[in-house]
Amino acid sequence: MFICAVNVIFLVCFCSLHQTFGQDCPSRNEIQGSLRQVQKLLSAHEASYMQSLRNLKKKISALQSSAGKQTSKTINSTCPKLDALINGRKLGKSHLVGHEVYFLCDPGYELVGSETRVCQETLTWSGQQPICQDINECASSPCLNAGTCVDEVNQFSCVCAKGWTGATCQSPVPTFLITITNTSATAAAAAATTFPAATTGPFVRPSRCTTVQGTTHCTCEPGYTISGRDSYTCADIDECELFHNGQAGRLCLHACVNTPGGYRCSCPAGYDVTRDGRSCKDIDECATRQNNCSKDQMCINTFGGFQCVRVDCPKIRNATYVKTSPMRCERNPCPVENKACSQTPNSFSYHYMAVVSNLSAPRVMFRVSALRQIGDTLRFSLLGGKQARRHFTVQRSDRLTGQLMLVTPVQGPATVEAEVEMSELERRVQVGRYITKVTLFVSQYDF
Numbered sequence: 089m090f091i092c093a094v095n096v097i098f099l100v101c102f103c104s105l106h107q108t109f110g111q112d113c114p115s116r117n118e119i120q121g122s123l124r125q126v127q128k129l130l131s132a133h134e135a136s137y138m139q140s141l142r143n144l145k146k147k148i149s150a151l152q153s154s155a156g157k158q159t160s161k162t163i164n165s166t167c168p169k170l171d172a173l174i175n176g177r178k179l180g181k182s183h184l185v186g187h188e189v190y191f192l193c194d195p196g197y198e199l200v201g202s203e204t205r206v207c208q209e210t211l212t213w214s215g216q217q218p219i220c221q222d223i224n225e226c227a228s229s230p231c232l233n234a235g236t237c238v239d240e241v242n243q244f245s246c247v248c249a250k251g252w253t254g255a256t257c258q259s260p261v262p263t264f265l266i267t268i269t270n271t272s273a274t275a276a277a278a279a280a281t282t283f284p285a286a287t288t289g290p291f292v293r294p295s296r297c298t299t300v301q302g303t304t305h306c307t308c309e310p311g312y313t314i315s316g317r318d319s320y321t322c323a324d325i326d327e328c329e330l331f332h333n334g335q336a337g338r339l340c341l342h343a344c345v346n347t348p349g350g351y352r353c354s355c356p357a358g359y360d361v362t363r364d365g366r367s368c369k370d371i372d373e374c375a376t377r378q379n380n381c382s383k384d385q386m387c388i389n390t391f392g393g394f395q396c397v398r399v400d401c402p403k404i405r406n407a408t409y410v411k412t413s414p415m416r417c418e419r420n421p422c423p424v425e426n427k428a429c430s431q432t433p434n435s436f437s438y439h440y441m442a443v444v445s446n447l448s449a450p451r452v453m454f455r456v457s458a459l460r461q462i463g464d465t466l467r468f469s470l471l472g473g474k475q476a477r478r479h480f481t482v483q484r485s486d487r488l489t490g491q492l493m494l495v496t497p498v499q500g501p502a503t504v505e506a507e508v509e510m511s512e513l514e515r516r517v518q519v520g521r522y523i524t525k526v527t528l529f530v531s532q533y534d535f
Contacts, residue, residue, distance in 0.1 A: 165184065166183040166184055166207070167183045167185070167213055168183070168211075168213075170217070175193060175197045175222075176191060176192055176197065176218075177191075177192050178191055179414065179415060180413045180415065180416075181413060181414070182207075182412055183207055184207060185208065185211070186206070186207060187206070187412060187413060188204050188206050188207075188416075190415075191218050195369070196223055197223060199218050199219075199221075200219050200220075200221045201216050201217060201219060202214070202216055202217075202218050205217075222239070224239055225243060226238070226244050230244060231246035231248075231256055232252075233248070233258070235252065235257030243369065245363055245364045254331070254339065255364045255366035291324035292315075292321060292322065292323060292324070295307065295320050297320065306320060309322065309349060310349065311325055311348070311350050312324055312325060324346070326346045328340075328344035328345070328346045329346075341367050341535045342354060342359075342368050342533070343355075353366050356533065358371055358373075358391075359533075367535065370392060374387035374388065380396070381394075381396035389442060390442040390531060391442055391443075391444055391529075391531030392533065393531075395440070397440060397527075399411070404432050406429045407428075407429045415439065416435060416436070416437050418435045419434050431518065432521070433509075434520050434521055435522050436523045436524075437522075437523070437525065439524065439527070440527045441453065442529045442531070443528055443529070443531070444531050444533065444534050445501070445533060446499060446500075447497055449493075449494045451493070452491050453491075453492045453526065454492040455492075456510055456524050457488055461488060462514070462519055463513045463520070464513065464515065466512055468483075468490030468508060468509070468510055469508075470482040471507035471508070471509050472505065475504060476505065480495065481493050481495050482508055490508065500530035500531045500534075501531060503530070504528045504530065505525065505526070507525050508524045509521060509522070509523055510522045
């Protein structure tokens with residue numbers, strides 16, 4: 089269209105120049121008609137150009153609006169707050185995309201559901217909300233001799249049938265009877281209903297005797313027996329010695345203390361006696377605030393005590409780390425030209441576990457999983473010195489999960505550490521490293 093207009097203008101100019109030479113040119117009316125036609129074409133071209141410009145402006149405005157919404161979404165990209173566990177607790181406060189929270193149950197409860205949940209890019213949490221379910225201590229039928237088991241929180245108690253006693257109804261109720269046959273009527277008449285004891289004290293009681301037709305019957309209070317030296321004196325029974333290794337095991341799981349007419353069980357420091365009076369339960373110093381941890385420390389309850397831990401991000405050359413949750417440090421973005429930084433671990437996670445002494449093995453202690461695999465290969469390996477390799481190994485449980493296995497029992501008290509490295513490779517080239525540090529606080533006792 090622009091070329092046609094140029095041709096018409098050239099023709100007008102050419103004819104004006106050549107009129108002197110008498111050349112034949114189009115008439116004035118024909119030239120004016122051509123110019124009007126060119127003017128129409130230019131007007132149509134201008135209208136089309138303006139419409140295209142308006143459309144372009146609309147597209148730019150739409151892109152700017154979309155970019156603003158995307159920025160707002162990125163700023164507010166957090167998952168909804170998770171409910172707290174009943175009879176348990178939640179570790180991790182960050183709800184940003186890619187962050188994890190962990191769930192633990194109180195002693196006496198077991199976790200049903202996901203151990204960890206991750207905030208996904210869809211702003212929803214992975215897995216299902218777990219619950220802490222009471223462990224049924226009566227499942228193993230611990231009560232003997234027709235006793236009835238009553239399940240309680242982190243313990244059980246036995247209601248014994250008639251004639252049986254003990255924490256698990258393992259001991260018959262002692263009944264002591266002595267019969268004295270008197271051939272003399274005078275002696276029978278002289279027999280009193282109750283004979284005084286020769287010696288008195290907390291471990292000695294008088295017996296109760298009755299005489300019927302010349303036969304004397306003497307009995308003692310529960311927990312006492314007729315003394316071998318004096319038929320009318322009752323001596324305390326040392327249940328701790330008598331039932332030390334009974335059919336159902338020891339009377340007390342830790343220490344037995346003999347008392348007048350009975351016994352009691354005692355526990356080491358950091359433990360309380362359970363309702364059944366036989367077992368020991370751990371005191372949670374962290375929950376009851378019986379600890380001296382500072383504000384910048386985290387209290388970790390252990391069996392028989394507690395530990396104050398402080399998680400500090402590691403200081404590694406060529407890289408810097410920042411805390412993204414109480415138990416996790418992530419690497420700041422690396423400069424493009426800094427290849428040494430890209431080879432350092434992407435993150436460090438810290439986990440603390442309390443276990444009893446001589447825990448049976450082999451046993452899975454911890455699992456490490458990849459949220460989404462970036463490369464084409466995922467590898468798991470165990471880091472650390474001789475102590476870690478003596479007690480642990482790392483195995484793959486599925487394509488995206490590795491597990492830390494306890495292979496040798498640990499004698500407490502002790503603190504054992506292990507590091508699990510998860511590496512992502514793309515065509516045998518490392519594209520990511522993630523370190524998980526697991527610390528086991530092993531108690532002194534195995535109950």
